[in-house]
Amino acid sequence: MNPAFKNSVSSESKTINQLGAEKDSIVVQAIRVRSGKALVNYSYMLINRRTSEAVVIDPAWEISKIRAVLKARNCKLTAILLTHHHRDHTDLASELASETGALVYMSSMEIDTYSFTAKNLSEIRDSHVVSAGMRINVIETPGHTAGSVCFSVGGYLFTGDTLFIEGCGICKGKGASADQLFESLRLIQSTFPGSTQIFPGHRFREAPGKSLDYVKANNIYMKVNSRSDFKTLHMRKRDISSIEYL
Ligand SMILES: [Fe+2]
Numbered sequence: 001m002n003p004a005f006k007n008s009v010s011s012e013s014k015t016i017n018q019l020g021a022e023k024d025s026i027v028v029q030a031i032r033v034r035s036g037k038a039l040v041n042y043s044y045m046l047i048n049r050r051t052s053e054a055v056v057i058d059p060a061w062e063i064s065k066i067r068a069v070l071k072a073r074n075c076k077l078t079a080i081l082l083t084h085h086h087r088d089h090t091d092l093a094s095e096l097a098s099e100t101g102a103l104v105y106m107s108s109m110e111i112d113t114y115s116f117t118a119k120n121l122s123e124i125r126d127s128h129v130v131s132a133g134m135r136i137n138v139i140e141t142p143g144h145t146a147g148s149v150c151f152s153v154g155g156y157l158f159t160g161d162t163l164f165i166e167g168c169g170i171c172k173g174k175g176a177s178a179d180q181l182f183e184s185l186r187l188i189q190s191t192f193p194g195s196t197q198i199f200p201g202h203r204f205r206e207a208p209g210k211s212l213d214y215v216k217a218n219n220i221y222m223k224v225n226s227r228s229d230f231k232t233l234h235m236r237k238r239d240i241s242s243i244e245y246l
Helices: 003-007 011-016 065-073 092-099 109-116 178-191 210-218 227-234
Strands: 018-023 028-033 040-048 053-058 076-081 103-107 123-124 128-131 134-138 148-152 156-160 197-200
Touching: 018 148, 028 065, 040 065, 053 065, 065 092, 076 092, 076 128, 092 103, 103 109, 103 210, 109 123, 128 210, 178 210, 178 227, 197 210
Parallel strands: 053 076, 076 103, 103 123, 156 197
Antiparallel strands: 018 028, 028 040, 040 053, 128 134, 134 148, 148 156
């Protein structure tokens, strides 16, 4: 387990099955949430201990777990950041916005392409969002969907369904593009230091928070150098019914 990850699993959070990381005044709390069936997602809370404010990335399925983190950390939610429009990443956005007054951020491409709506919805118009005393960088990473983005703050990168520790998101349906996903994965590789900790929206084997160096060395989709090889690999027939979300 990554040492930073281990250090931040505090006693108050153990009961809600969370993992996280910590640097300076920013704490990342991973929140494992389940749809009630087999689907499991990871929502992430970024907590600024200095201001007692927080933002949440891709809140879904279990609002009680989100509320529990806010209560345990005694902080106010100021923003809800959405990597893309799929329901398993956005399910709680409106409810949390109503409850807290937080703004909901999504890329304008994603909103326009899929006619996404939510309470307090705010188009991302810049390369960053400022909230909870944090500057959160927005990286356009289309491919899984037309307007997918990743968010980075400090040495953390939140990748939604663009990049998993063990793989990458599927490209199926309106706006999806394996060509664009290939370019997005290359952009991540060339933009961020190898020590960057990767926090994806799903987990299949490895725990979130592995370094980009680790992902580059172990994720086959990050090792393919040509676009055509990537497309062949990515678009091959797979039995997705056997996928197990951890
Ligand atoms: Fe997705």
